[in-house]
Amino acid sequence: MKIGILNPGMMGAAVAQTMVNSGHDVYWISAGRSDATRQRAEAAGLHELTSGAEMVNTVEAIVSVCPPHAAVDVAEMVIEAGFKGAFLDANAIAPRTAHQINDVVTPAGVDFIDGGIIGMPPTEPNTSFLFLSGPSAAMAAEWFSAGPLETRVIDGEIGAASGTKMCFAANSKGYNALLTALMGVATELGVLEHVEEMWEHYWPGFPAQKKRASKSVAYNKAWRFAGEMEEIAQTWEDAGVPNGFYTAAAEVYGRIGHLRESDGEQTLEEVMKEVRKGK
């Protein structure tokens, strides 16, 4: 099959690599993309196209892997370009947003598949998982048959795969935000060393592990986590469950999202200061 990937970022390239491994011709759009993206696309053996119009005339299926806040725009762009194949959204979005995309693409005669990816961009089997739901989920799973990204076709309609992703990220990324905020407060109160002593007493290794994770997320990923936390907050609200955990998590990631690995020294102290910038 001929399949398009929008876009080959770190995760998108790993998704595309799995489809190439599975015997498909995979295409990307080079217009406006960085050199790093080009290098990833070439390393994965993707075919270059220069525009969305060219892509919709070339491929039978499109896979969307983009930041959560761009997911609806990507779907709308694909439909506006006249695409008529199968469209898999694999993004970290609320079930409500998956339905919103379904309502954009299905009336245009496009076959919609809801997806959600759990894990890091995979290089080995059995480490990362693409959940798929909706009537065409089993069909879409065939695009990834060779791995290393694993697929899980689950019962349930559009929204079930996105919901699984939301719930998983709500712990991993949500808990990291909770602990980053907590360390910001403990620093402000001058009691972080005491909190760490107690953590170490009850859970040896916990403070070092969580401080490392908090710093790493702040400098590498936080910029794109705020939107995902907002999707989780929407999911919780729609399920009738208190969602302040995630409005707060979005605010935490929003405060630290401007930090960058390349901007010099990376310190937990700097992260803590940014977390407290309401002070």
Add this chain to the structure above:
Amino acid sequence: MKIGILNPGMMGAAVAQTMVNSGHDVYWISAGRSDATRQRAEAAGLHELTSGAEMVNTVEAIVSVCPPHAAVDVAEMVIEAGFKGAFLDANAIAPRTAHQINDVVTPAGVDFIDGGIIGMPPTEPNTSFLFLSGPSAAMAAEWFSAGPLETRVIDGEIGAASGTKMCFAANSKGYNALLTALMGVATELGVLEHVEEMWEHYWPGFPAQKKRASKSVAYNKAWRFAGEMEEIAQTWEDAGVPNGFYTAAAEVYGRIGHLRESDGEQTLEEVMKEVRKGK
């Protein structure tokens, strides 16, 4: 020394036992207390008094161990009864609330010590810790010299001990609330089994452990956690850090706080239903 305990609940009795072990005469007030409290008081070797007036005329120090929402009332009652000794608040309260109590007791000539307890009611050494701060913290630590409750006298003024407690509980009880809410959403979406499969994949044993903890907290302790979450939310706000994690946690515990161990079958399904009662 003659020391009063207000009141010998599960934790209060363990605190009192440590003071008895350390050679002190410890007193409790029996008026209006349950049979269970009497049994705990007698088992710990406490002396019975029948009124607050009798206590303030008998003891040189009072230790307050009560639900967070009652902490200020207990301090005011002690002062109104004319007490003139040392007063240790060991409750799970915000630094702001500790200052509020300080402002009640210090002008009345009472020596105030800020405290916070981390851990379960102790029966063995080195399992639970009483943090103490403020000018008289080292003096108060002497009341507990024999254990099993350990003391930690920390630098810092009134509020440092309470702040340490807040930060510790913000992870232990706050994270439990986050996971209970998450499981409520996953149940509503029909994807809990998939979330659990992923948890088990990345962290073997995690789902069983967290489901057990969520159920146990719901039926045994949630009723008294809502107030503590509100104190944590206040602490976060005062530190300039997003506090929605804890307003949401208070709401979660508020929704499940009416569940009781004695009311028949205990199921996680029942907990999940109560968590979603906004639905």
